[in-house]
Amino acid sequence: xxxxxxxxxxxxxxxxxxxxxxxxxxxxxxxxxxxxxxxxxxxxxxxxxxxxxxxxxxxxxxxxxxxxxxxxxxxxxxxxxxxxxxxxxxxxxxxxxxxxxxxxxxxxxxxxxxxxxxxxxxxxxxxxxxxxxxxxxxxxxxxxxxxxxxxxxxxxxxxxxxxxxxxxxxxxxxxxxxxxxxxxxxxxxxxxxxxxxxxxxxxxxxxxxxxxxxxxxxxxxxxxxxxxxxxxxxxxxxxxxxxxxxxxxxxx
Numbered sequence: 001x002x003x004x005x006x007x008x009x010x011x012x013x014x015x016x017x018x019x020x021x022x023x024x025x026x027x028x029x030x031x032x033x034x035x036x037x038x039x040x041x042x043x044x045x046x047x048x049x050x051x052x053x054x055x056x057x058x059x060x061x062x063x064x065x066x067x068x069x070x071x072x073x074x075x076x077x078x079x080x081x082x083x084x085x086x087x088x089x090x091x092x093x094x095x096x097x098x099x100x101x102x103x104x105x106x107x108x109x110x111x112x113x114x115x116x117x118x119x120x121x122x123x124x125x126x127x128x129x130x131x132x133x134x135x136x137x138x139x140x141x142x143x144x145x146x147x148x149x150x151x152x153x154x155x156x157x158x159x160x161x162x163x164x165x166x167x168x169x170x171x172x173x174x175x176x177x178x179x180x181x182x183x184x185x186x187x188x189x190x191x192x193x194x195x196x197x198x199x200x201x202x203x204x205x206x207x208x209x210x211x212x213x214x215x216x217x218x219x220x221x222x223x224x225x226x227x228x229x230x231x232x233x234x235x236x237x238x239x240x241x242x243x244x245x246x247x248x249x250x251x252x
Contacts, residue, residue, distance in 0.1 A: 006039050007205060010048075014209045015216075016236070018056050022063075022217025023229035025165025026147035028056045029172070030233050033144030034107055034240025038247055042099035043091055047189045048202060049144035050179040055210045057173025063218060067166035072159070075129035076136070077174050080146075083137025084178040085186075090142055092188030100248030103143040107241030110139070110148030111234050123156040136171075141179040145237070146172065161226065 013035035020027030032052055036045035061068070091099065132153035136146035150171065154164045183189045 007202070009039055010036060010202065011205055011209050014052055014206055015213045017052075017233075018060075018210050018213025019217040019220065020229050020233040021056055022060055022214055023221055023224055024226045024233060025161075025168045026151070026230065027233040028053050029140065029145045030107070030147050030237035031240070034104065034237060034244050037100060037103055037144075037244050038240070041096055042103050042244070042248075043096065043189045046091070046103065046142070046144040047180065047183060048206070050140065050176040050183075051203070052206055052210065053140075053144070053172045053176035054180070055207055056214070057169045057171075057176060059210060059214045060217075061166075061169035061173060063214070064166035064169060067162050068170060069159075069163045069167045072129065072157075072163075073167055073170055075126060076133040076150075076153075076171055079130045079133025080137035080140070080171070080175050081178050083134040084141045084175070084182045087138040087141030087179070088182035088186045088188050091183055092186055095251075097248045097251030099142075100244050100251060102248075103145075104241040104244030104246075104248060106139055106143040107145050107237050108245070110145065111238050111241070114148045114151050115234070120152070120155045122158055124158065128153055128156050137175055137178060140172075140175045141182060144179075146175055165226070 013032050014028070017028040017031035020031060029049060033046055033049040036048050039045065040048060094102070132149050136149045139149060140146035147168075150164075150168060153159075154161075
């Protein structure tokens with residue numbers, strides 16, 4: 001694929017993910033990570049995804065500020081910051097093929113678990129929040145996908161959807177920043193992906209796309225059901241995850 005085609009595909013994925021995240025609380029990591037891993041390589045693709053979630057989380061957070069549960073945020077984030085570091089080490093230790101397989105497997109398995117577990121026992125103590133933070137930070141760093149972990153936690157904690165979707169935005173923003181910092185500190189990711197696109201070239205296009213996606217998502221919020229947006233995000237993520245697995249097998 002040409003550089004223009006690659007950039008166009010990245011912009012399309014970021015736009016779709018941002019719109020879905022504004023509608024349902026999740027979408028950027030689920031949709032963008034598998035696509036960017038295919039276009040840019042798994043390590044660099046997830047790094048760009050992490051940076052994208054910082055921007056999207058921040059911008060969407062501003063529009064849902066009143067509904068954020070900061071008490072739950074502070075329960076989850078300390079553990080997420082810890083979980084990011086072993087994830088960063090793993091990214092630097094594995095080959096592109098294995099990273100692609102792991103990324104795709106995390107996405108597919110997590111989605112299957114999320115969909116199949118319709119009803120979970122109530123567990124409202126601090127323990128599940130800490131576990132969700134650790135796993136979310138680890139998965140976000142290795143695969144760019146922390147949403148399924150957070151969805152499972154929300155079901156255990158009986159977390160009301162509006163507050164959950166809003167609080168996910170600062171959580172994803174902080175997880176993304178922790179993932180970027182840990183991987184750059186450990187030297188786990190190169191400065192450009194397999195397509196030869198430096199992050200400096202992609203940053204303006206990604207920021208602009210996130211801004212547009214946030215506006216579009218806000219306008220669609222009154223017309224599109226949350227369940228429909230989440231189903232579409234998970235469907236796209238599942239297809240991308242399966243493609244990442246196939247790509248990893250080919251590389252190996």
